[in-house]
Amino acid sequence: MAKAKKKNTNKGFYKYIKWFWILFFGGVISIVLIFQLAAWGYLGEMPEFQHLENPQTNLASQIISSDGSTLGKFYLDDNRTPVDYEDLPQNLVNALVASEDIRFYDHSGIDAIGFARALFFLGKRGGASTLSQQLARQIYVGPRSRNLVETIKQKIKEWVIATQLERRYTKEEIIKMYLNIYDFGNNADGIRSASRIYFGKEPIDLKIEESAMLVGMLQNSSLYNPLRREELTWNKRNLVLSQLAKYDYISDVEKDSLQPMKINLNYNPENHREGLATYFRMYLQGFMNKWIKENPKPAIEGERDTWSLYLDGLRIYTTIDSRMQANAEEAVQEHMERLQAEFFHQNTPDRNSTAPFLDLEKSEIDGIMERAMKNSDRWREMKRQGKSEKDIRASFNKKTEMTVFDWKSDAHEKDTVMTPIDSIRYYKMFLRTAMMSMEPQTGHVKAWVGGVDYRHFQYDNVYQGARQAGSTFKPFVYAAAIDQLRLSPCYELPDTQYCIEAEKHGNPEPWCPKNSEGKFSGEMYTLKRALANSKNSVTAQLIDRVGPKSVVSIVKNLGITGEIPEVPSIALGTHDINVYEMVGAYGTFVNQGVYVKPVMVTRIEDKNGTVLFEYVPETKDVLSKEVSYAMVNLMEGVTQGGSGTRLRTTGYDKWRPEYKEIITGYPYEFKNPIAGKTGTTQNQSDGWFMGMVPNLVTGVWVGGDDRAIHFKTITYGQGASMALPIWALYMKKNYANEELGVSDGEFPKPENMSINLDCTKPAVDPEKDKDLDDDLDDLDF
Structure with a gap:
C-alpha cells in the first residue's frame, strides 16, 4: 500500500x-x-540592415569662421551637429552611465537585472531601458503608444534593435549616437547644440555640474527646461550628481560642494535671426542655394539626389573672423545708438513737423508711405490670400499688438500697440548702416554688418543696398589722372570755379560744380590737399582732363558693376554703389594695384569631410604699384589734415542734458598710418567712410531708409560724423587684441618710386586748421 x-x-x-x-x-x-x-x-516595420549601419538623422549645416568658431547653422527642424566620442568630456559620459544605465558596459543591449527589478517592483524603483534601447527608440521606434498591445510591440522592437545595435557598434559609438540624436529643447538638437546654446561652449569644455544638468534633461527636456523650470532642473541636476557620487565617479565632498551651486546658464540661442553675423548668414544662404543648384549631389542609393542646406550637415568654411565680426557689431551698436539719439532729438514734432522726413511736401510723404505699404510683408501676404485692396488698406489702420525695435531697452525691442501704418512711419525714423572689412591681399572678408538689428531690419545694406558714393568716388578720378597723366600728389590746381562745356556731357547747360562750403578760395591746391579737403573744383578739372570714359573704365576694372553714365558729374559720386563693391575697389590701392574680388567662402565639405568646393581667387591687374602707392599717399592726407583728422584727436567731454550724461567726442588718438576718404551726399542723405591700413580695408555707410530722411545740417550729417566713428571704434577694438594681427605699420612702398611724393606745401593751411577745430567743437560723436 x-x-x-x-x-x-x-x-x-x-x-x-x-x-x-x-x-x-x-x-x-x-x-x-x-x-x-x-x-x-x-510586429511592425523594422529598419533594414544598412540603416542600422548608417542611421540617418537630419544634420544642420555649419557656418565656420576663419578662426574655427561656429558662426551659425542652417537647419529646418533639427539644429543638429554631430560630435565624435573623443570630443565628449569624461564627466559627461560618467554622468550618463551613472544616471541612465550603470550596467551599460556589462550587458548586450538588454539589462536582465534591471528588467527583473522593474518587473518585480512594477517600475517603482526605476525602469529597465538601457541606453541601447533608448537609442533604438529615438532613432527607429518612436514615442510610447498609449495602447497596451502597441506598447508591448514597441518594447519588443526596442529589444531586438538594441541587441542588433550592440552587435554592430562599440559602446562608445552607442553613447556618441545617443547624445548626438537627443533633442534638448530650445533648438538644441544633440549634445553639441545643447552645450553651445545653454552654456556657450563646446561639449569638451563642459564642467561636471553642466554635464549633470544636460544628462538630467535626457529624461524629459520639456519638463526639465532650465529656462522655464529652473528649480525643477536644479533638483534633477543634483540627483544626477548624487548618482555620480553613489557609483564613485566623484567624491561625496565634491558632490556636496557642487549641489548648492545655482545653474549658471550662458544662453546663446541659435536661430536665423539672432547671434553673430546674421546679415552675413543670410547672404551666405543665397550663395549656398545658388551653389546647390549648380552642383549636383553624387548618386547614392536611398539618399536625395540634390544637396540640402538644412539636412545634409554641410560644413561651410568662411573668411569671417568671429572676433573681428564681434568687434564690428559692437562698434555699430555703440555709435548708432548715440547717433540715433541725436537724430530723435533733432526730429521732435516741435522741431520738424514732418519728421522723420525733411524738405518734403505732404503729397511727397504720402507717396513714400504708399510705396512702403505696398512693399510690406503684410500687403503681400494679404494679397496672396486673395483679400481685396480695400480690406488690405483697412487692416493698416487697425491697432494691433506688435514687437518693435527700441534702442532704449536691453533687448533692443519692446511690446506695444499701434497701427501697421504707424509702425511703417516709426521704422522710417531709424537710421540704417552697413559695414564690411576685408583683407586686401587675399580678398578675405573679415566682418560684415548689414544693419543695426536683423530681427527688425532685414534689408542687407552691405550687398543689397546701393547708395550715392559721394566723395568716396573721387579717388577713382584721381587714380585715372595719376595713371594716365602721370601726375604727382604734389601737382597743383587752382581752387576756382570750373565749368565743363555742355557738349562734353550732353546737357543744355555747362556743368559748374560748387565746393561743399559753397565758395572758392582761389588758392593753388596740391592733389593731396585737394582730396583731403574734398575740393569739387579740383575734381572737376581732373575728370575734364582724363574724360569720364577713362574713369568708368578704371571703376569697372575695380569691380564696380552696374551702368555708370560717362558724364562728368560721376566725379562727385552721383552713382549708386554698395559697400561690398566699394571695399573691393579700395582694396586694390592697398594691394599694389591688383584687384582681388572679395571672397566669403573658402571651402565646402560634406558631413564626412569630403571637399565639395574650394575657392579660387579672382584677380586682375588694374594699376601699377607706383600709382597705387601714390593713391594711398593721397588718402593718408585725409587723416593727416583733412576730413578724417578727427581720428588723430584726443577728444573732449561735453555735458548733454538730453542724455543726462557726459558725451565724449572722438577719443581715438590713432598714431599709425591710416589712409581713407569720407563721403557726404547732397542734403546729408548719405555718410561714408573708407578706411585703410596695410592689411585691412573697411567701408562704412550710414543713412536713412529714404533720401528724405537725414540730418538738417552738415554738423551731424557728414560722413566724418555719421560713418567714421564706427570705423574708429572697430579699429580700436581690433588693435586691443594683438592676436588679430591688424597692422599698425607703414604702407609698403615700391622700390624706385618715380612719382614725386615730397610736397613742399603743408597739407592744410593754418586758417583751414582753425576752421576744422571750430567744427570739432560743434560735434558730439
Whole structure:
C-alpha cells in the first residue's frame, strides 16, 4: 500500500517536472520566435540592415569662421551637429552611465537585472531601458503608444534593435549616437547644440555640474527646461550628481560642494535671426542655394539626389573672423545708438513737423508711405490670400499688438500697440548702416554688418543696398589722372570755379560744380590737399582732363558693376554703389594695384569631410604699384589734415542734458598710418567712410531708409560724423587684441618710386586748421 502511494507521488512529481521543462522551453522558444517575428517585421516595420549601419538623422549645416568658431547653422527642424566620442568630456559620459544605465558596459543591449527589478517592483524603483534601447527608440521606434498591445510591440522592437545595435557598434559609438540624436529643447538638437546654446561652449569644455544638468534633461527636456523650470532642473541636476557620487565617479565632498551651486546658464540661442553675423548668414544662404543648384549631389542609393542646406550637415568654411565680426557689431551698436539719439532729438514734432522726413511736401510723404505699404510683408501676404485692396488698406489702420525695435531697452525691442501704418512711419525714423572689412591681399572678408538689428531690419545694406558714393568716388578720378597723366600728389590746381562745356556731357547747360562750403578760395591746391579737403573744383578739372570714359573704365576694372553714365558729374559720386563693391575697389590701392574680388567662402565639405568646393581667387591687374602707392599717399592726407583728422584727436567731454550724461567726442588718438576718404551726399542723405591700413580695408555707410530722411545740417550729417566713428571704434577694438594681427605699420612702398611724393606745401593751411577745430567743437560723436 505504501509502495503504491510512493509510486503515485513520484509519478505526480515527474509530471510537474515534465510540465516545468515544457513550459520553460516553450517560453524560450516563444521568446525567440517573438524576437524573430519582430526582426522579420511581423510586429511592425523594422529598419533594414544598412540603416542600422548608417542611421540617418537630419544634420544642420555649419557656418565656420576663419578662426574655427561656429558662426551659425542652417537647419529646418533639427539644429543638429554631430560630435565624435573623443570630443565628449569624461564627466559627461560618467554622468550618463551613472544616471541612465550603470550596467551599460556589462550587458548586450538588454539589462536582465534591471528588467527583473522593474518587473518585480512594477517600475517603482526605476525602469529597465538601457541606453541601447533608448537609442533604438529615438532613432527607429518612436514615442510610447498609449495602447497596451502597441506598447508591448514597441518594447519588443526596442529589444531586438538594441541587441542588433550592440552587435554592430562599440559602446562608445552607442553613447556618441545617443547624445548626438537627443533633442534638448530650445533648438538644441544633440549634445553639441545643447552645450553651445545653454552654456556657450563646446561639449569638451563642459564642467561636471553642466554635464549633470544636460544628462538630467535626457529624461524629459520639456519638463526639465532650465529656462522655464529652473528649480525643477536644479533638483534633477543634483540627483544626477548624487548618482555620480553613489557609483564613485566623484567624491561625496565634491558632490556636496557642487549641489548648492545655482545653474549658471550662458544662453546663446541659435536661430536665423539672432547671434553673430546674421546679415552675413543670410547672404551666405543665397550663395549656398545658388551653389546647390549648380552642383549636383553624387548618386547614392536611398539618399536625395540634390544637396540640402538644412539636412545634409554641410560644413561651410568662411573668411569671417568671429572676433573681428564681434568687434564690428559692437562698434555699430555703440555709435548708432548715440547717433540715433541725436537724430530723435533733432526730429521732435516741435522741431520738424514732418519728421522723420525733411524738405518734403505732404503729397511727397504720402507717396513714400504708399510705396512702403505696398512693399510690406503684410500687403503681400494679404494679397496672396486673395483679400481685396480695400480690406488690405483697412487692416493698416487697425491697432494691433506688435514687437518693435527700441534702442532704449536691453533687448533692443519692446511690446506695444499701434497701427501697421504707424509702425511703417516709426521704422522710417531709424537710421540704417552697413559695414564690411576685408583683407586686401587675399580678398578675405573679415566682418560684415548689414544693419543695426536683423530681427527688425532685414534689408542687407552691405550687398543689397546701393547708395550715392559721394566723395568716396573721387579717388577713382584721381587714380585715372595719376595713371594716365602721370601726375604727382604734389601737382597743383587752382581752387576756382570750373565749368565743363555742355557738349562734353550732353546737357543744355555747362556743368559748374560748387565746393561743399559753397565758395572758392582761389588758392593753388596740391592733389593731396585737394582730396583731403574734398575740393569739387579740383575734381572737376581732373575728370575734364582724363574724360569720364577713362574713369568708368578704371571703376569697372575695380569691380564696380552696374551702368555708370560717362558724364562728368560721376566725379562727385552721383552713382549708386554698395559697400561690398566699394571695399573691393579700395582694396586694390592697398594691394599694389591688383584687384582681388572679395571672397566669403573658402571651402565646402560634406558631413564626412569630403571637399565639395574650394575657392579660387579672382584677380586682375588694374594699376601699377607706383600709382597705387601714390593713391594711398593721397588718402593718408585725409587723416593727416583733412576730413578724417578727427581720428588723430584726443577728444573732449561735453555735458548733454538730453542724455543726462557726459558725451565724449572722438577719443581715438590713432598714431599709425591710416589712409581713407569720407563721403557726404547732397542734403546729408548719405555718410561714408573708407578706411585703410596695410592689411585691412573697411567701408562704412550710414543713412536713412529714404533720401528724405537725414540730418538738417552738415554738423551731424557728414560722413566724418555719421560713418567714421564706427570705423574708429572697430579699429580700436581690433588693435586691443594683438592676436588679430591688424597692422599698425607703414604702407609698403615700391622700390624706385618715380612719382614725386615730397610736397613742399603743408597739407592744410593754418586758417583751414582753425576752421576744422571750430567744427570739432560743434560735434558730439
